[in-house]
Amino acid sequence: MISKDPAELLAAARTGSRTALARLVTMVESGGPVMRAAAALIYRSEPAYVVGITGPPGAGKSTLTDRLITSGLVRGALGDVTFDQLGILCIDPSSPFTGGAILGDRIRMQEHATNDHVFIRSMATRGNLGGLSLAVPDALRVLGASGFPLAVVETVGVGQMEVDIASAADTTVVVTNPGWGDSMQANKAGLLEVADIFVINKADRAGIRETRRDLESMLDLGGERAWRPPILETTATDGSGTEALWDAIAEHRAHQVTSGDLSTRRRERTRRELAKVLGAQVSARIVDLSHGEDYEAQVNRLLAGESDPYSSAEILLR
Numbered sequence: 001m002i003s004k005d006p007a008e009l010l011a012a013a014r015t016g017s018r019t020a021l022a023r024l025v026t027m028v029e030s031g032g033p034v035m036r037a038a039a040a041l042i043y044r045s046e047p048a049y050v051v052g053i054t055g056p057p058g059a060g061k062s063t064l065t066d067r068l069i070t071s072g073l074v075r076g077a078l079g080d081v082t083f084d085q086l087g088i089l090c091i092d093p094s095s096p097f098t099g100g101a102i103l104g105d106r107i108r109m110q111e112h113a114t115n116d117h118v119f120i121r122s123m124a125t126r127g128n129l130g131g132l133s134l135a136v137p138d139a140l141r142v143l144g145a146s147g148f149p150l151a152v153v154e155t156v157g158v159g160q161m162e163v164d165i166a167s168a169a170d171t172t173v174v175v176t177n178p179g180w181g182d183s184m185q186a187n188k189a190g191l192l193e194v195a196d197i198f199v200i201n202k203a204d205r206a207g208i209r210e211t212r213r214d215l216e217s218m219l220d221l222g223g224e225r226a227w228r229p230p231i232l233e234t235t236a237t238d239g240s241g242t243e244a245l246w247d248a249i250a251e252h253r254a255h256q257v258t259s260g261d262l263s264t265r266r267r268e269r270t271r272r273e274l275a276k277v278l279g280a281q282v283s284a285r286i287v288d289l290s291h292g293e294d295y296e297a298q299v300n301r302l303l304a305g306e307s308d309p310y311s312s313a314e315i316l317l318r
């Protein structure tokens with residue numbers, strides 16, 4: 001029998017139990033008091049370095065992630081971060097991990113899924129990206145606390161909420177394809193904002209040069225800055241460009257460490273995460289409050305013309 005106690009689970013996860021690790025991720029995914037108990041433990045450990053892979057559906061994120069897993073495990077290091085196991089989270093309804101892709105991909109992923117050195121977990125959106133934007137940082141913390149120095153998170157970068165989730169990463173790789181300019185017009189700004197590295201995947205197709213030019217001119221508009229996102233080309237299906245991508249991720253990490261950007265970003269992210277949790281808790285309190293007598297009393301006063309909503313709200317807050 002597997003324990004339900006977060007401390008026991010964490011201890012087991014640290015010594016390599018995948019079942020315990022999976023159970024912990026489920027806990028933070030489902031929320032509630034058990035999650036609180038788990039959070040009290042996982043947030044006291046060193047966080048994993050998180051690499052985010054984002055971009056439109058079908059861009060080749062999963063295929064690329066698959067390549068990164070393979071070459072990453074061979075390297076065993078991302079600059080100064082050494083690892084012998086990798087944690088992967090997929091927040092992508094079209095991902096092979098969640099069963100949305102062609103058979104070949106799924107078989108390949110399953111090879112990794114049975115590899116002792118890889119922990120793959122897909123997190124369902126369940127139409128509730130808001131909840132996920134809390135659960136993803138928690139799940140990443142679970143990985144860090146369980147002894148994963150490096151984690152990869154795949155997200156679909158189509159809307160603002162997904163971009164929010166992508167911002168849980170320390171290095172964000174935005175995956176595009178030749179010709180993306182036309183199809184991704186609406187969300188270009190959002191992706192541009194989070195990108196630390198651009199990848200033009202499907203480099204075996206025509207239109208690379210135009211896409212590169214398009215990206216370069218968008219980056220020019222952003223003005224001078226200490227880190228200009230490099231634009232790499234990959235063909236995930238045959239793996240070409242993967243090694244250069246690892247190098248670029250390592251360079252970005254090194255830049256962040258030496259410039260102090262890593263701490264600045266983590267501080268900003270922590271501020272946003274705290275605000276989100278605070279917002280969620282305040283909303284929950286309001287729901288509780290709205291089921292109470294005091295609330296009904298204020299509603300009665302409003303109906304009787306004895307108060308206004310602003311005054312009543314202030315009274316209830318007190």
Ligand SMILES: Nc1nc2c(ncn2[C@@H]2O[C@H](COP(=O)(O)OP(=O)(O)O)[C@@H](O)[C@H]2O)c(=O)[nH]1
Nearest residue numbers: 057058059060061062063101201202235236237
């Ligand atoms: N021609 C070509 N096809 C690719 C490449 N990378 C991925 N694909 C294909 O694009 C499709 C979508 O890939 P997938 O990794 O599932 O994309 P995701 O939705 O971004 O995760 C699959 O059929 C892949 O085989 C590439 O570099 N070149």
Ligand SMILES: [Mg+2]
Nearest residue numbers: 062092094095
């Ligand atoms: Mg995918």
